[in-house]
Amino acid sequence: MRIFDTMRDQIVDLKPKDPGKVSIYACGPTVYDVPHLGHARTALTYDVLKRYLTWSGYEVALVSNITDIDDKIINRAADEGVSEDQLSQLYTKIYIEQLQTFGIKDPDHRPLATQFITQMITIIEELMENGSAYEIVGSGVYFDVSKFGGYGALVNRSAEDLRDSAKARIASDEAKNDPLDFALWKTAKPGEPTWDSPWGSGRPGWHIECVAMSLDILGENFDIHGGGSDLTFPHHENERVECEAAGYSFARHWMHSGMLNVSGEKMSKSLGNFQTLGDAMERYGARPLRLAMLQAHYRSLMELSEDTMAGAIGGIERIDAFYRRMDAAQIGPEKTDANAKDRFSGAMSNDLGTPDALAVIFDLINAGNSSLDSQDFERASVSLASVTELLDVLGLGKVKKDSNDEIEKLIQRREVARQGKDFEEADNIRDELRSQGVEIEDTPTGTLWRYS
RNA sequence: GCGUCGGUGCCCGAGCGGCCCAAGGGAACGGCCUGCAAAGCCGUACAAUCGCGGGUUCAAAUCCCGCCCGGCGCUCCA
Structure with missing residues (x-):
């Protein structure tokens, strides 16, 4: 098996940690709305990857998370006047149901971010202890990019490059040491869901949840980390540096699926x-x-x-x-x-x-x-x-045959008419069926029908 | 602006140095089959420029350079 590895920027042989087994962590959605076609394409990519590897004889473990706490969820819940829990549970349910309808098999694990807060805190503590992160009281805990050599490697850019780019476009948050630093833990704001931590009550930043869940479920050095290409930076790069700075080895390969567009206004x-x-x-x-x-x-x-x-x-x-x-x-x-x-x-x-x-x-x-x-x-x-x-x-197997007594009766009558060479009657029946959206096919062994 | 990926027939979309006078799907047209259809089969047309212009090579859709156009990324989007 050969795959395009974003980190190496080329197609490489898939070399699983354990021969014959492949572990995959595919980033799922933040559930603040119904899934769009892009979510479906990404989920489909990893669904087919798993199906193919399994068919090829590999034992595959696929993890696909649900991020059920983040700014968008908080904002949306406030807009709709429901709790964050209610909102994320509703959209999680819809997401799962629709993917199933779409023919996506359930992953082996579907972890929720909010169930891994303890693990996240542990990693943040480790980062604090070894000097990879710093706390700004009243704001949160931040990852210190300057302490990490090779930030930007996943997107093939240097930290300086990214910093310049960021400065050119974004008003820097003066509280942070560096515009590239990002929040690991956010101090509680009024009205938001919170959890206790060594840095006071608050909630996790983005990125850290995937590190906690992937390491906890698949262990260090798992085989493939995937997601949509829009997640490559900063999300995946930030996950990577968090994990490595904490002393763990992360994904062996990185895969990213392309974007899907539905030409907006037309x-x-x-x-x-x-x-x-x-x-x-x-x-x-x-x-x-x-x-x-x-x-x-x-x-x-x-x-x-x-x-x-x-x-x-x-x-x-x-x-x-x-x-x-x-x-x-x-x-x-x-x-x-x-x-x-x-x-x-x-x-x-x-x-x-x-x-x-x-x-x-x-x-x-x-x-x-x-x-x-x-x-x-x-x-x-x-x-x-x-x-x-x-x-x-490929998950495109055949569907079961439709059945409908009324239609079959009409086809019977048409068959009798055809036997008697009464083609006018036979064609009338066929027209009648067509008007009901039913197309028929005569074969040597009988007449078939389908909804057109 | 910086980075990155891409621009292939009527549409979608593979191919990424010779096997390409460019796969596969859809649409179109003709024929066969059928009572007529549908489905299927066979065939045809559509690219005299594989975005445009240069270059490398015995050989380029495929490599290099420039330009044009588009997607994505550049802190919370799969």
Whole structure:
């Protein structure tokens, strides 16, 4: 398996700490609102990574956190007149449900930041003890970037560089020693949720929660730390320096998935609230959305548009039609195509090349359809078995057949009319079904139908 | 402004020195199949510029330089 490692800035061999096992920590969302398509793309990346590694024979442990305390949650809760707990619990629930609907498997652990306050405090204490952090009474505890050699390495920049950049854009907080220093612990403000600490009551800063949770659950030196590319700096770099300054070794590899854009104004006009995962799934369906995302490489910037989705819907339709034909011909899956699986693995093990992997699957579908047409049922069965196995690795498996007595009755009547060569009646029935959004297909073994 | 990633057919999107007269999906057109459809299969067209201009090389979509355009980052966004 080869992956692009942000730290090394190149594609490298994945070298797990323990051979045969891979531990992954993928940064999840701060739950102050419903999930948008970007959250879905990131979650999808690590879902597919885990599925593929598991299929390849690795034992995978995937941790994906929920950050349930932070400024945005506090502000939003105040706006809506609910408690921070109520707000974060509501959006956590929605997040989990929608990802499940989207076909994302639950991670092995889904820790909440607020359950790891003790561990965070311990790390901050260690940083204070060894001089990596300082306290400003009345404000909080800050990480001292100047004490850390190599700050900025994850983004390939020097601390001086980042400092200049920061100065140019941001009014520096005069309390801090250095504009790059960041809060590990924030002193309590009236009306905010607080926890006790050696520095008085307060709440954790951002970044530190991920260090506490990843170390606690996966241990030092875990294999992959991932998230969206917007988290690379400062979030991940800050996590990294906190962890290393405290004396622990952190992630062996860093992965970042690319951003997804839905072209703002053009989109919102015609599509309404298309940016949220829930709306997009309702509008296009979960599988087309998943296919659209997987047809782009996880690191590339992708733009979702009405056209993109129309294409993906067509792609899913092609997959489903393949299954319908196989079912109608009563072909079952038997042995798989080793060669196709090799090609698939080759694509996937090259930094998760899902577009190429999908191309392999579509080639198999094409071959299977041809085999059916030429009555080569054995080869058709091999295609079917291979497609089924590989599609499952990408989480795009087939859906169960719809059933509806009313529709089946109409199809029966049409069948009788066709037998009697009463094509006018048969076509009337077909038109009637179409007006109900039902498309039918006649095959040698009977008539199939689907919602169009 | 600094950094970084990218600009490939009608749309999406792989490819990242020769296997590329550029994968795969979608849309279009023609044919076969069908009572007619749908699905499928076969074929065709669409890139005379792979953002633009230079350069390196026997050979460039792929490497280098410059320019234009876009995304992301530059303290709380996946």
